[in-house]
Amino acid sequence: MASSQPDSVINTPGSVSPIAPVSTPEPLPLEQPPKRKSGRRLLQSLQRISSSPSLVRRSRSCSNGYHRDGKPSLSCVSLSSAAYGPSCLGEPGPPQLVGRLQERASSPNEPPLSAAATAGVGENTRIRVLGALPNVSQTTVPLPAELRPTSRMGLPAMENGTGPTTVTTAPVPKRKVDFWKDMPIEIKMEIFRKLSPTEIVRCSRVSKEWYRMCFDGQLWSSIDATDYYSQISGDALIKIITSGGPFIRDLNLRGCVQLLEKWVAAAERLSDACRNIVSFTLEGCRVDKTALHYFLHRNPRLEFINVSGLSSVSNLAMKIIAQSCPYLETLIVSWCSNVDTKGLRRVVESCHRLKELRAGEIRGFDDEGFMAELFKRNTLERLVVHRTDITDQSLKVLIHGFDPEVDLLTDRPIVPPRNLKHLDLHQCSALTDDGVCTLAHNLPLLQGLQLSQCPELTDDSIIPVIQTTPMLTHLDLEELENLTNNTLVELSKSPCVDTLEHLNVSSCENLGDSGMLPVLRNCASLLTVVMDNTRISDLCLSDASNRIRKRGYDHGLPRVGLRLVVFDCVNVTWAGIKEVLSNNAHPPRALKNATPVVTAKAHSPADACRLSPTTTPSVTSSPMPQPAKMFPKEIIELKCFYGWQMTVDEHTKRVLRGDLAAAARLDRKWAEYMMATEEAGVGGAGARRRRRRAREAERLYNDDEEDGDGSGGVGPLGGRRRRARSGGCIVM
Structure with missing residues (x-):
């Protein structure tokens, strides 16, 4: 508040030192002319920090900072009740000089105001006096208590700095996450x-x-x-x-x-x-005819249909398929007794994308018109017509068509080659060599051929087909009684020798070692050979096991590389089976010949002095690090006589899991059992023959061969290793 006393120095008890009357300052040097307007700006700043009651009773001009719509401003009014002292309310009290005109006596080390700061202040300069405030240094507006920051302990910070001043926020509750x-x-x-x-x-x-x-x-x-x-x-x-x-x-x-x-x-x-x-499959499912027709009508995108064995499928269903399924690629109607080639002809004529037709035991394949339609389309890649009434003439129409042009030089029909990749004609008893010969030179993409149980076929029709199918992988010639070893010999020389994987010559009683050995030696991709009820002997088993063994060893567990089916072969004995088992569990020669490293025992210098010149240092074998286990890459899986099959299966199981020692032990025990069994039948019929076989088997496995493998001819199973012979095999 402004004081009523004259403009002079006012002494206030308890306040700072009094200030002398303000006199006109001396003029500044020429290089720094006095600033005449700085005094007015200084007074305006002093008026802004004055209290509200002084603004009401002021007798001087209003400063620019408070002039707004003719009303005083409250921007500098303190909101605290402690800010309004007795002097501010008009009561007498110890006044205090406020402003930059007083000397800063609050701190003795603070320098006094310079002359430039008081320039332009005359004698009539009015000095405004404020009453003594509780907190002289307070120049800001304090916040309300509810808005002040709290400390870490939750207590509000004090204004005078005595309380905690650390500002923390309230802990945010963790959000509960429901993962699912x-x-x-x-x-x-x-x-x-x-x-x-x-x-x-x-x-x-x-x-x-x-x-x-x-x-x-x-x-x-x-x-x-x-x-x-x-x-x-x-x-x-x-x-x-x-x-x-x-x-x-x-x-x-x-x-x-x-x-x-x-x-x-x-x-x-x-x-x-x-x-x-x-894709729609109802094989073996009892379905109502009406429901099946509903499905076929309302699914025009069908590409695969399998309704084999359903009596509810008829030629009417074939008609619906022809009308509603233009994208059909595979149709399987085998054993559908109510379907014949009349219904299939509609499907072939309407479905131009048809690639696979399986129609086993379907009547009407002797219809040359239907075969001519298949020849005209030439889109089939798989045709299965087993157990049908197909004839030589209908098969010729399927391959050559009607009245084809014949090449005068080769005497072969000039027709486009067929796209067939798999042809199944097994159990078609009406087929002969005259019809099967038409397959030669016309099926370059053929991969699977099944001609089993066609009793009239001979080498004259099989050999030309084998020689002209370079991509053949599956060949089934089961129960062709007229087949001879010439077919197998030609097979070992044919272009498909590198691609053949599965061969079935079961129940071909005229086949023997002379035909099977070339096939086993030349067809390196063979995976399965079914030759039960043939005249093969142990020589085929020995040759097959040796070739599988030459494929090498690896650190990984062995896998089955060749499956042989040799049951009901009269010339296959337990010695041949044991040969296969021994080769399956035979360890690598490098590991068998490994010897421990011999090193000299280390001695101290004192011990070396006590040793006489003739004394040799003691030699001890240091522990040799065990090499990584090696296993054969591939083994042979056998299906043999039912009395031996359990032992063979257990032996194969142990080899596949990598336990070669257990497999070798089982092999040795089984051989001892078989020899003891034969010796037990001395007094019965054929005793001399059994004894001869036992002696021959013992000689084969205990023969001390001169070109041993460094272990004195001792095999991995405790017996002697069999020496390869080029002059054939002695059948026991």
Whole structure:
């Protein structure tokens, strides 16, 4: 507040030292002219920090800072009750000089104001006096208590600095995360897709949410009931199919006989729900004829249809397929008793993408018109017509067509080659060499050929076909009694010698070692050879085991490289079986010849002095680091006489898991048992022959060969190693 006393120095008890009357300052040097307007700016700044009551009783001009709409400003009014002292309310009290005109006496080390700071202040300069405030240094507006920052202990900070001053925020409660609830629905569906159908159905019992997700159509785009068709009820299967609805693309209901009563009631509902099926399988499923027709009508995108063995499938169903399924590629109607080539002809004429036709035991393949339609399309890659009435003439029409142009030089028809890759003609008893010869030079892409149980076929038709099919991988010649070793010899020289993987010559009683040995030696890609009930002997087994053994060893566990079926072969004995087992468990020669490293024992200098010149240092064998285990890369899996099969299976199991020592022990014990068994029958019929076989077997396995492998001829199983002979094999 402004004081009523004259403009002079006012002494206030308890305040700072009095200030002398302000006199006119001396003029400044020429290089620094006095600033005449600085005094006015200084007074304006002093007036802004004055209190509110002084603004009401002021007798001087209003400063620019307070002039706003003719009303005083409250921008500098303190909101604290402590700021209003007695002097501020007009009561007498110890005044205090405020402003830059006083000398700074609060701190003795603080320098006084310079002359420039007091320039322009005259005698009439009015000095404003404020009453003594409780806190002289307070020049800011304090915050209310509820807005002041708190300390770490939750206490408010004091204004005078005596209290805690650390500012902290209130602890934020942790957010509770529901992992499954917050997960996007797309990720949930991807998790459910990893489960099997049985596990999905079990998970549907957890909650209603899981029930909705488990029966979402996204999880049932492919329904294959082959693994659980006997464990699911008809109602549950119908619910799964209807929930999948338009998402279902592959529907396999093979063996679902529980749907017999459901097809009649739910046929239309199921067909309305499933309209995007691409692959449809009903093999072995009892289905109503009307329901099947509904499905075929309302699924025009069908590419694969398997209805084999269904009596409800007829030529009417073939007509519906021809009209409604233009994208059909595979049709399997084998053992459908109500279907014949008349219905299949409509499918062949309408479905231009047809690549596979399986029509085993279907009547009418002697129809040359139907065969001519197949020749005209030439889109089939797989044709299965086993156990049909196909004849030589119809087969010629299938390969050559009607009246083909004949080359005068080669005497062969000039026709485009067929695209067939697999042809199954087994058990077609009407076929002879005249019809099968037409396959030669016309099937360059053929990979699988099945001619088993065609009793009229001989070498004259088989050899030309083998020589002109360079990509042949599967050859089935089972029960061709007229086949001889010439066919096998030509097979070992044919262009398919590098691609042949599966050979079946079972029950070809005229085949023996002279034909089978070239095949085993030249066909390096063989995986399966079925030669039961033939005249092969132990020599074939020995040669096959030696060739598999030459494929080397590796650190990984062995795998099956060749499967041999040799049961009911009269010339195969237990010695040949033992030869295969011994080679399967034979360790690498490098590990068998490994010897420990011999090193000299270290001595101290004192011991070396006590040693006489003739004394030699002691020699000890240091422990040799064990090398990594080596196993044969491939072994032979045998199917032999049923009395030996259990031992062979156990031996193969031990070799496959890498326990060669246990396998060798089993092999040795089995050989001892077999020899003791033969010796036990001395007094019976054929005793001399059994004793001779036993002695010969013992000689073969205990023969001390001169070109041993560094171990004195001792084999891995404790016996002698059999020496290879080029002059044949002695049959025991």
